[in-house]
Amino acid sequence: MILNMFQSVGEAVFDRFAGVGRASIMLFGALFGIPNFRKGFPLFVKQVYVVGVQSLTIIMVSGLFIGMVLALQGYTVLVDYGAEDSLGPMVGLSLLRELGPVVTGLLFAGRAGSALTAEIGLMKSTEQLSSMEMMAIDPLRRVVAPRFWAGLFCMPLLAIIFSTIGIFGGHLVGVEWLGIDAGNFWSIMQSKVDLVDDVFNGVIKSIVFAIVVTWIALYKGYNAIPTADGISKATTDTVVQASLAVLGLDFVLTVFMFGG
Amino acid sequence: MNTRKIEIMVGFFVTLSIGAMIILAFKVADISATGSGETYELKAKFDNIGGLKIRSAVKVGGVVIGRVSSIILDPEDYLPVVTLTLGLQYSNFSETSTVSILTSGLLGEQYIGFSPGFIDETVDILQAGDYIEDTKSALVLEELIGQFLFSVGND
Known part of the structure; x- marks a missing residue:
């Protein structure tokens, strides 16, 4: 009885290690398989369309609304201290440093990550991946690699668009509606926001999130149990684990970047 | 969706994000003194x-x-x-x-x-x-x- 318990704990631990190992091998195989640029690039462009362009609407709409809400909430606090002109840097910094990369990461996990997992999982269950191997096509290189690079490429761009639209949303509420001075809004923001410290660090964050989210999504799909149940579980796992990873990593990165 | 259409959309997406990056870098708004008047x-x-x-x-x-x-x-x-x-x-x-x-x-x-x-x-x-x-x-x-x-x- 006790022996069984130890056995199951040990098994779970080894399973974890095996999972990490499999995921690393998969990533390695996908990235460092001999790249064929001429053949690979159209696949990459197609995936950029699926992963990036089709996520554009949700990113833009949520960016706009988050920017507007930030401005509205910030205003109610700042106006008490007569500091409502500092709304610009408040909206700008919180979007560029935190909300841009993080919310984009979460939306990306939900919108694109789950789709990637389901797609690859279904390819596996319908044995398309095995047939590719039969035809001497490496599915890692043909299926996984373009999706990974596309995710890595798209998410920083989406995060940038998110932040920019969010700042305009803040401008919309702060300046057009609540009547903050437009010159102050922009000039104080310009004096507080630093291109390297804030904008580039935000981009670095979103690159890290892109790697993690896409990796988790692809691994979960590639290793899904090829049944209806298995794919549904894999998709859920992708969204849950990718979101948690984004939030956890965000804290770590923030400590390193802005924690002093 | 043919390839050309996809390429156009991807090009649009990339251009849009480069534009957003430029806006972020220069932080928008060449607000002149009192709007656009002289x-x-x-x-x-x-x-x-x-x-x-x-x-x-x-x-x-x-x-x-x-x-x-x-x-x-x-x-x-x-x-x-x-x-x-x-x-x-x-x-x-x-x-x-x-x-x-x-x-x-x-x-x-x-x-x-x-x-x-x-x-x-x-x-x-x-x-x-x-x-x-x-x-x-x-x-x-x-x-x-x-x-x-x-x-x-x-x-």
Whole structure:
């Protein structure tokens, strides 16, 4: 009885290690398989369309609304201290440093990550991946690699668009509606926001999130149990684990970047 | 979805994000003095401008009539010279006008308060490029506290 318990704990631990190992091998195989640029690039462009362009609407709409809400909430606090002109840097910094990369990461996990997992999982269950191997096509290189690079490429761009639209949303509420001075809004923001410290660090964050989210999504799909149940579980796992990873990593990165 | 359409959409997406990056880098907004109308410039020399910034507002009785367009240090007497860009519709200020650097609220941003002077036959109207003679510097809280402590210590 006790022996069984130890056995199951040990098994779970080894399973974890095996999972990490499999995921690393998969990533390695996908990235460092001999790249064929001429053949690979159209696949990459197609995936950029699926992963990036089709996520554009949700990113833009949520960016706009988050920017507007930030401005509205910030205003109610700042106006008490007569500091409502500092709304610009408040909206700008919180979007560029935190909300841009993080919310984009979460939306990306939900919108694109789950789709990637389901797609690859279904390819596996319908044995398309095995047939590719039969035809001497490496599915890692043909299926996984373009999706990974596309995710890595798209998410920083989406995060940038998110932040920019969010700042305009803040401008919309702060300046057009609540009547903050437009010159102050922009000039104080310009004096507080630093291109390297804030904008580039935000981009670095979103690159890290892109790697993690896409990796988790692809691994979960590639290793899904090829049944209806298995794919549904894999998709859920992708969204849950990718979101948690984004939030956890965000804290770590923030400590390193802005924690002093 | 044929390949060409996909390529166009991807190109659009990439261009859009590059545009967003440029907006972020230059932080948007070339907000001219008073919207898009015609403007003219006045200058004023202060002893201390405190936290005044380029694009801070110039206000007459709380109404924004223009913005600070540049702040430079006069190389001869080391005093800051502030250039005000004002809307052309507010061009009839006399030489006796005064400008002072004020703070909106206790902790708020600083702006330039412009008080129009009286007009009669003996005073001229300010022309573009003129210096406003009568200026009042920013109140720097630390200096005030310093003076206060000093005077307390003398008693």
